[in-house]
Amino acid sequence: xxxxxxxxxxxxxxxxxxxxxxVSLSVNAGxxxxxxxxxxxGKSTTLRNxxxxxxxxxxxxxxxxxxLTRLAPHQVVALGVVHVPEARRVFPEMTVLENxxxxxxxxxxxxxxxxxxxxxxxxxxxxxxxIGQLAGxxxxxxxxxxxxxxxxxxxxxxxxxDEPSLGLSPLLVRTIFDTIAQINAQGTSVLLVEQNVYxxxxxxxxxxxxxxxxxxxxxxxxxxxxxxxxKAAFLGA
Amino acid sequence: MAVFLQSALSGILIGGVYALTGxxxxxxxxxxxxINFAQGDLVMVGMYCTFWLFVLLGxxxxxxxxxxxPALFLLGALLQRTLINxxxxxxxxNQILLTIGIGLVLSNTAMLVFTSDYRILSTSYSSSSVALxxxxxxxxxxxxxxxxxxxTAALYWFLVKTDTGHAIRATAQxxxxxxxxxxxxxxxxxxxxxxxxxxxxxxxxxxxxxxYIYPQVGGAFTxxxxxxxxxxxxxxxxxxxxxxxxxxxxxxxAAVYIAADMKDLCVYVIFLLVLLLKPSGLLxxxxx
Ligand SMILES: Nc1ncnc2c1ncn2[C@@H]1O[C@H](COP(=O)(O)OP(=O)(O)O)[C@@H](O)[C@H]1O
Ligand SMILES: [Mg+2]
Numbered sequence: 172x173x174x175x176x177x178x179x180x181x182x183x184x185x186x187x188x189x190x191x192x193x194v195s196l197s198v199n200a201g202x203x204x205x206x207x208x209x210x211x212x213g214k215s216t217t218l219r220n221x222x223x224x225x226x227x228x229x230x231x232x233x234x235x236x237x238x239l240t241r242l243a244p245h246q247v248v249a250l251g252v253v254h255v256p257e258a259r260r261v262f263p264e265m266t267v268l269e270n271x272x273x274x275x276x277x278x279x280x281x282x283x284x285x286x287x288x289x290x291x292x293x294x295x296x297x298x299x300x301x302i303g304q305l306a307g308x309x310x311x312x313x314x315x316x317x318x319x320x321x322x323x324x325x326x327x328x329x330x331x332x333d334e335p336s337l338g339l340s341p342l343l344v345r346t347i348f349d350t351i352a353q354i355n356a357q358g359t360s361v362l363l364v365e366q367n368v369y370x371x372x373x374x375x376x377x378x379x380x381x382x383x384x385x386x387x388x389x390x391x392x393x394x395x396x397x398x399x400x401x402k403a404a405f406l407g408a
Numbered sequence: 409m410a411v412f413l414q415s416a417l418s419g420i421l422i423g424g425v426y427a428l429t430g431x432x433x434x435x436x437x438x439x440x441x442x443i444n445f446a447q448g449d450l451v452m453v454g455m456y457c458t459f460w461l462f463v464l465l466g467x468x469x470x471x472x473x474x475x476x477x478p479a480l481f482l483l484g485a486l487l488q489r490t491l492i493n494x495x496x497x498x499x500x501x502n503q504i505l506l507t508i509g510i511g512l513v514l515s516n517t518a519m520l521v522f523t524s525d526y527r528i529l530s531t532s533y534s535s536s537s538v539a540l541x542x543x544x545x546x547x548x549x550x551x552x553x554x555x556x557x558x559x560t561a562a563l564y565w566f567l568v569k570t571d572t573g574h575a576i577r578a579t580a581q582x583x584x585x586x587x588x589x590x591x592x593x594x595x596x597x598x599x600x601x602x603x604x605x606x607x608x609x610x611x612x613x614x615x616x617x618x619x620y621i622y623p624q625v626g627g628a629f630t631x632x633x634x635x636x637x638x639x640x641x642x643x644x645x646x647x648x649x650x651x652x653x654x655x656x657x658x659x660x661x662a663a664v665y666i667a668a669d670m671k672d673l674c675v676y677v678i679f680l681l682v683l684l685l686k687p688s689g690l691l692x693x694x695x696x
Binding site: 222224243244245248249253254255256260261262263264265269272273274276277281321325 | 571574575577578581582584585586587588589590591592593594
């Protein structure tokens with residue numbers, strides 16, 4: 172079976188500073204795959220290459236038979252790959268509802284807009300109470316919910332999530348991880364970047380460990396949880 | 409009191425035009441972070457379009473807005489596609505040089521084609537006025553303001569109610585996040601420059617019956633549009649609308665109460681005061 176997303180030998184540099192060195196990873200249809208690693212390892216950079224906000228120096232990226240390196244960011248979205256970026260990035264001067272409508276901006280998502288907004292609000296009832304409020308005035312946790320809900324509006328086939336649990340209360344972290352598992356159960360494949368290594372390996376089918384721009388380890392979620400290097404580096408054991 | 413009301417109201421009416429050029433500038437800046445120093449020259453192009461449509465085809469200047477706006481939209485979109493697009497990632501000073509250059513080419517082309525003669529567009533109602541109690545307001549100025557209001561309201565509706573309008577605002581607020589929603593931000597740039605130019609064209613059409621028309625007239629409009637935008641807070645449309653009206657009013661009051669040739673000075677004094685006291689502009693951070 173060919174994977175839904177296949178990234179091979181990705182090289183990327185910010186100017187002269189090489190950040191990614193031969194990164195290869197894949198996501199099969201229906202999987203949650205997690206990419207973990209310490210701060211500055213290059214996780215966000217990897218996602219930004221896949222969604223084409225950045226252009227790799229070398230390497231290939233294929234999604235469902237489409238060569239992503241030939242596309243502009245908006246064309247990647249049209250294929251069904253949606254990137255929920257680090258630090259939320261909601262549109263601050265737009266209301267919650269307007270943000271959700273932006274999530275279903277692409278032509279193929281507009282027909283089901285009302286239904287998808289309804290579904291998103293069911294996933295995060297808190298957003299429903301804030302529907303007319305400017306997104307910039309929401310709390311950090313609410314903004315994170317909005318960012319994820321907005322990412323679901325186009326009913327993506329592959330969701331790229333960058334640190335969805337960052338800066339949230341433990342209770343909210345649980346909710347977010349449960350939600351990710353729930354979204355996945357409804358048929359969306361997920362590439363999850365996280366600092367919360369334990370939680371993300373727990374819900375992931377497979378995982379990759381990124382160390383200063385290289386894939387240092389990979390395996391099933393369970394095997395990585397049991398791995399002594401992973402335990403020492405990330406799980407405080 | 410009547411004199412005060414008279415000049416304040418006239419100032420507000422002409423301020424509508426400053427608002428229109430300012431809104432165009434702020435729209436372009438908001439979406440592309442490029443300051444269009446050719447904005448006033450696009451107003452000039454709009455004035456000449458209106459002038460010739462009137463002289464050659466007898467089309468009323470206020471009606472010709474419906475022709476000038478699409479024409480200037482196309483001109484703006486073309487400028488963006490061919491020139492501005494290339495400097496989006498360049499240093500700000502290079503972008504400024506480019507837009508100043510475009511302005512110079514426009515005004516010098518106008519001089520070549522139309523000579524530097526001052527032209528006057530006079531209609532049957534040019535010198536008529538409407539009485540409002542003790543004050544009289546010039547009919548062309550009144551028309552001008554009404555149409556400005558309609559255009560501004562239509563633009564506001566477009567930005568707040570339509571998907572494309574949302575995409576323009578999203579691009580202005582967070583360019584990368586907009587791309588991640590599937591917005592083609594390059595196209596939004598073309599659209600914003602087209603719309604900004606169309607607003608300049610509309611302003612040109614509306615002032616054609618009021619101002620002298622000559623190739624260098626754009627400079628004053630660029631400067632005022634810039635003041636209006638900074639006053640209102642860069643990127644804020646409501647701010648630009650308020651800024652335009654404020655500038656029009658203070659100009660007009662200064663001409664009456666201080667001296668006619670001091671009105672520009674007063675405008676800049678107010679401008680500097682606002683910058684000193686509230687550097688983010690009257691409406692602060694508020695973006696589109
Ligand atoms: N815009 C940028 N310009 C230059 N260097 C950057 C930029 N963004 C990130 N980096 C550097 O690239 C490396 C990887 O960053 P990033 O992908 O954000 O890591 P992670 O998401 O794993 O924390 C870091 O060393 C970071 O300092
Ligand atoms: Mg990161």
